[in-house]
Amino acid sequence: MAAGAPHGAGGQAGRPGGVRASLSGLTTRGRSFLAAGTAAAVCAYVxxxxxxxxxxxxxxVLPLICVLALHRTRHQVTAGRRLTPPRVPAGGExxxxxxxxxxxxxxxxLLMLQDRVPYVLGPRPRFVLDxxxxxxxxxxxxRVRSDLRGRYPLGPLQLRLTDPFGMVELTRSFTAYDTLTVVPRTQPLPAVRMTGEAGGHGDGSRRSLALAGDDDVIPRTYRRGDDLRRVHWRSTARYGELMVRREEQPQRSKATVxxxxxxxxxEGAGPDSxxxxxxxxxxxxxxxxxxQGFAARLLTDTGDTVPGAGAFAGGSSAGGPESAxxxxxxxxxxxxxxHSEGGGLGRAHDALRGGTGSGGDGLLVAFFGDLDDEQSEMAARMRQRSAAAVAFVLDPALWAGAPSRVEERLRRLRDAGWTAxxxxxxxxxxxxWRQAGNTPAGTWTPGGTG
Structure with a gap:
């Protein structure tokens, strides 16, 4: 049974082990015919x-002919799979x-198809083709659906072949499979302006000097030590004194999550945890x-970043190919x-401290779990290199309905300049998110949880 890819993913079915392997596919009917025929032949001889x-x-002979016929023809079936879309949010289909x-x-x-799918996507689909x-x-x-995020393999496809008399039944698997990615549920957020943050591509208050380039040429008076190659002769002739180029280009605002x-x-597990x-x-x-046009990156407590160490992705244009x-x-x-096995936020702090450039790492949005005194102090120090910092604290005691010390943790973060x-x-x-945008840095409105 060969497998092609007429549309979407396809694959090559596993090679059988020969006629002996095909004989193992005899059904109960086929084995009964063989036993009855053998008994009849022995009785006829006696x-x-x-x-x-x-x-x-x-x-x-009849079941043996069916075995040979199925053995010779089972390689002439091709199959393909198409998954749309390959990435869905949790709860989507x-x-x-x-x-x-x-x-x-x-x-x-008679053909029977069965596609292998993980149990979280539902029962295995089976189809019968006459x-x-x-x-x-x-x-x-x-259709497949999962309330749990993750990456789930679909396949390989199994094909069960039978002869017209039901004497032989062979099962072969294709080798190709697809992967369904179930991403977390998301919701649209209101456009708010965090304290200290610049617009997506920067404004007049956030511009950085460039070492080279012809963007936004602004001349200034020559200073001792300036590279003579940067002399702007047209401005020099206009102002009557030596002028040099000062190239400026907008600085993209950055955001770290x-x-x-x-x-x-x-504590706890499951979709509502x-x-x-x-x-x-x-x-x-x-x-x-x-x-919003920011260059963004994802950082975890382990110090791992996406897209990479010190790198930010997107930011060329809102909704453009790079952002997508x-x-x-x-x-x-x-x-x-x-979950990580780490006990502290030290690696994340070191990754933030390693940021470079004007304005540090721009906007910092953090989602913290339980914070003890040591980790609260560590989180407070993360604020130093950020133009604005917003923290959302999910205290386990608060989620369990038990007495919580979250206000003490929030106060320490607010004292360090966080909007917590x-x-x-x-x-x-x-x-x-809307409340965070309306809350000045270093303050907190009790009970304003939406």
């Missing part, structure tokens, strides 16, 4: 009945289309800042992010 011998030979084509000269018998003529095609489809993934910082809320909120924040590619990369990362808010169970992140 009793000397030629007519009974013919019947016995017929019963034995994707459609899988399977197409089977008989490229042999003989019609097939008969596929030579050159014929059949297409079937099914910090996700605390420490196992000790959260605090950790899943934090992952979903981080995804919403990344999409929002990319849509950056969003896809970060969503794929958040689809599989899990507590996240109660079931809070709407869009409302918290």
């Amino acid at each position: 009793l000397g009945q030629d007519q009974l011998l013919r019947v016995g030979l017929l019963l034995v 994707a459609r899988v289309r399977l197409r089977l084509e008989n490229v042999s000269r003989m019609p097939t018998g 008969r596929v003529e030579s050159g014929g095609r059949r297409e079937v489809s099914y 910090l996700l605390d993934t420490r196992y000790l910082a959260y 605090a950790f899943e809320w934090a992952v979903s909120a981080a995804a919403s924040t990344l999409l929002h800042v990319l849509e 590619e950056a969003a896809g990369l970060m969503m794929d990362t958040l689809a599989v992010v899990g 808010l507590a996240v109660p169970p079931g809070a709407a992140f869009a409302e918290l």
Whole structure:
């Protein structure tokens, strides 16, 4: 059974082990025919009945002919799979289309298709095709859905072939499979202006000097030590004194989204857990800042960053190809992010401290779990290199309905210049985001959780 790719993913079925392997595919009916034929032949030999011998030979030969016929024709079936879309949010549906084509000269018998899918996507889809003529095609489809984010393999496709008499049944698997990526749920966020943040591409208050380039040429008076190659002769002739070029170009605003993934910082599991809320909120924040034209990156407590160490993605134009590619990369990362075994935020602090450039790392949005005294102090120091910093704290005690010290943690963050808010169970992140935009840095409105 060969597998092609007429549309979408296809693959090559596993090679059988020969006629002996095909004999192992005899059904109960086929084995009964062989046993009855053998018994009839033995009785005919003992009793000397030629007519009974013919019947016995017929019963034995028929399943063997079916084995040989199926062995010779099973390589002439191709299949393909198309998954649309390959990336869906948690709770969303994707459609899988399977197409089977008989490229042999003989019609097939009964075909049974089964596609392997993880149990979280639902039961394994099974289809029965009565008969596929030579050159014929059949297409079937099914839907998959998951409330849990992750990356899930679809396939390989299994094809069960039978002969018209039901004597032999062979199962072969294709080798190709697709991958469905279930990303966190996101929600649109209101456009708010965080304290100290610049517009997506910068404004007059946030411009940086460039060492080279012809963008925004602004002449200034020559100073001792200036490179003579930067002399602007037209301005020199105009002003009557030596002028040099001062190239300026807008500085893209940057945003860092910090996700605390420490196992000790959260309690509970499942779609409604605090950790899943934090992952979903981080995804919403990344999409929002990319849509606003920011160059963004994702940082975790382990110090790992996406797209890479010290790099920011997107920011060329809101909604442009670069932003879309950056969003896809970060969503794929958040689809599989899990708890870390680390106990502290030191690595994330070191990654932020390593930022360079005017304005440090721009806007910092952090999602913290439980913070003890040491980690609260560490988180407070992260604010130093950021133009603006917003923290959403998901205290496990608050989510469990137990007495919480979250206000003390928030006060310490606010004293360091953070805009800090507590996240109660079931809070709407869009409302918290709006509140963060309306809350001056270093202050907090108790009870304003949306």
